[in-house]
Amino acid sequence: MISEKYWEAANEGKxxxxxxxxxxxxxxxPRYYCxxxxxxxxxxxxxxxxxxLLSYTVIYETQRTDIDPSKMPIVIGLVELEEGVRxxxxxxxxxxxxxxxxxxxxxxxxxxDNRKLPVFRLKGGVDET
Amino acid sequence: xxxxxxxKDVCIASYGESAFERRSEKSVTELCxxxxxxAIKRANLEKKDVDGLLAVPDYVGPxxxxxxxxxxxxYLGLRxxxxxxxxxxxxxxxxxxxxxxxAVATGYAKAVLCISGGKFRARGAPIxxxxxxxxxxxxxxxxxxxxxxxxxVRHMQVYGTTxxxxxxxxxxxxxxxxxxxxxIFWEPIDIDDVLKSPMVAYPYRLLMCSRPSDGAGAxxxxxxxxxxxxxxxxxxxxxxxxxxxxxxIMSIPDLLTLGSREVSLQAYKMAGIKPKDxxxxxxxxxxxxxxxxxxxxxxxxxxxxGGKFFEEGRGAPGGDLPVNTHGGLLCxxxxxxxxxxxxxxxAVRQLRGEAKRRQVDKAEKAFVQMHGGLMQHHAALxxxx
Numbered sequence: 001m002i003s004e005k006y007w008e009a010a011n012e013g014k015x016x017x018x019x020x021x022x023x024x025x026x027x028x029x030p031r032y033y034c035x036x037x038x039x040x041x042x043x044x045x046x047x048x049x050x051x052x053l054l055s056y057t058v059i060y061e062t063q064r065t066d067i068d069p070s071k072m073p074i075v076i077g078l079v080e081l082e083e084g085v086r087x088x089x090x091x092x093x094x095x096x097x098x099x100x101x102x103x104x105x106x107x108x109x110x111x112x113d114n115r116k117l118p119v120f121r122l123k124g125g126v127d128e129t
Numbered sequence: 130x131x132x133x134x135x136x137k138d139v140c141i142a143s144y145g146e147s148a149f150e151r152r153s154e155k156s157v158t159e160l161c162x163x164x165x166x167x168a169i170k171r172a173n174l175e176k177k178d179v180d181g182l183l184a185v186p187d188y189v190g191p192x193x194x195x196x197x198x199x200x201x202x203x204y205l206g207l208r209x210x211x212x213x214x215x216x217x218x219x220x221x222x223x224x225x226x227x228x229x230x231x232a233v234a235t236g237y238a239k240a241v242l243c244i245s246g247g248k249f250r251a252r253g254a255p256i257x258x259x260x261x262x263x264x265x266x267x268x269x270x271x272x273x274x275x276x277x278x279x280x281x282v283r284h285m286q287v288y289g290t291t292x293x294x295x296x297x298x299x300x301x302x303x304x305x306x307x308x309x310x311x312x313i314f315w316e317p318i319d320i321d322d323v324l325k326s327p328m329v330a331y332p333y334r335l336l337m338c339s340r341p342s343d344g345a346g347a348x349x350x351x352x353x354x355x356x357x358x359x360x361x362x363x364x365x366x367x368x369x370x371x372x373x374x375x376x377x378i379m380s381i382p383d384l385l386t387l388g389s390r391e392v393s394l395q396a397y398k399m400a401g402i403k404p405k406d407x408x409x410x411x412x413x414x415x416x417x418x419x420x421x422x423x424x425x426x427x428x429x430x431x432x433x434x435g436g437k438f439f440e441e442g443r444g445a446p447g448g449d450l451p452v453n454t455h456g457g458l459l460c461x462x463x464x465x466x467x468x469x470x471x472x473x474x475x476a477v478r479q480l481r482g483e484a485k486r487r488q489v490d491k492a493e494k495a496f497v498q499m500h501g502g503l504m505q506h507h508a509a510l511x512x513x514x
Contacts, residue, residue: 003264028265028379029262029264029265029377029379054279054283054384055278055279055280055282055283055384056279056282057275057278057279057281057282057330057331057332058330058331059270059272059274059329060327060328060329060330060331061327061328061329061330062270062272062275062330063252063253063256063272063273063274064253064256064257064270064272065252065253066257067270071270074269074270076269076270076271076275076278076279076330078279078378078379078381078384086379086380086381087265088262088265088266088269088271088378088379089269090269090270096331100286101282101283101286101287112268117268117269119269
């Protein structure tokens with residue numbers, strides 16, 4: 001599976017994204033084709049893990065039946081990394097009232113289901129993990 | 130050959146709707162049959178004259194059939210020439226109308242029923258797998274409501290849109306729903322009622338969310354000539370627009386300007402009209418924020434002023450631009466994959482002067498904005514007498 005490298009790196013505390021060697025476009029989620037130029041000449045790069053919180057929400061009651069309700073509330077964030085790609089993630093280690101769009105965030109890793117899941121915290125925030 | 134010329138000879142000739150209920154005893158196919166029979170009868174048509182049937186799939190209900198069209202045709206004893214089950218979320222209604230219009234204009238079919246119905250259930254596995262990327266979104270707990278909250282929160286913090294303004298969208302549509310005997314949520318409410326309802330995913334409280342329910346609708350597309358022969362006042366398709374922007378919410382290009390901007394520009398250009406020429410407006414409203422953003426993106430108010438529009442009651446009964454006069458998804462019905470058929474049906478009703486207690490004076494041009502999925506599919510229809 002193409003995403004294997006991504007999860008292996010996450011387990012080592014690194015956030016990987018892809019970059020097209022042909023046109024230079026940064027790519028996320030992992031793909032065999034560059035969504036800009038359709039080149040297959042794609043490399044993995046280590047992200048700085050720094051980015052901007054484009055938006056967020058706090059889930060109090062989920063529609064999903066596969067999530068333990070005791071885990072609520074969950075903070076969902078849409079983060080744009082410095083490299084230019086966007087991802088859905090959780091924002092951890094902060095109070096709801098501290099959240100603000102365009103805040104600077106940085107990656108951290110949480111143990112979930114025997115693997116490290118990349119999540120983000122407000123820059124300068126408390127690392128609970 | 131231009132699309133605008135093809136559409137000149139085609140019209141929406143009839144419509145039908147089932148009863149709307151939170152939980153109906155009828156199956157989805159039975160609900161669809163109710164809507165189809167009403168549409169056929171209203172058009173003074175004989176069943177054998179229906180030679181096309183387009184439906185939407187159902188993957189979010191207890192009565193799932195991916196390929197609904199043949200089941201409805203079987204139930205009603207139809208053997209049409211043209212048939213398909215189409216899906217682009219809420220934009221499926223647009224896909225159906227356009228396909229039907231092209232078929233009628235070329236003589237490929239004469240009378241095409243476009244139907245949508247469902248017993249929508251928003252909980253559980255199917256809804257997660259349909260709307261969240263299994264590897265890169267689902268593990269974070271993303272669901273539909275939280276995805277739809279992302280543009281709302283950014284808009285609120287960038288433009289100062291308030292929770293009260295979101296609540297005013299719901300209050301406005303409840304006022305319309307109270308005039309619609311088929312609307313599920315018709316009891317009058319005020320801003321406080323909305324703001325006191327439980328928080329589901331910030332900023333959405335329970336009453337700011339459309340509630341999954343049961344229903345069906347049908348539209349009949351024929352040539353203008355055929356409609357006139359049947360004694361029907363045709364509703365014409367004056368302008369169309371379509372655009373698709375992403376597949377997963379992480380890839381949404383812009384939270385503050387959705388694809389509704391692009392599709393509205395296409396439709397205005399084709400119809401040769403401006404926003405000020407629109408008499409009744411239909412906006413996609415799964416959650417209370419969305420009409421605010423679509424109103425701005427379709428050029429009815431400047432960016433950032435959508436909340437104020439609803440707060441001032443401009444979309445409510447008595448306002449200068451009636452919005453979602455049937456109650457919309459928030460208060461009328463949200464019955465599955467293609468619920469915007471009801472927005473389109475209500476636009477047709479208004480243009481034909483058949484909206485009874487909620488009839489808008491001099492409704493000559495209707496604008497129907499549609500989005501589907503998690504805001505990835507976009508379309509616009511400008512309809513007129």
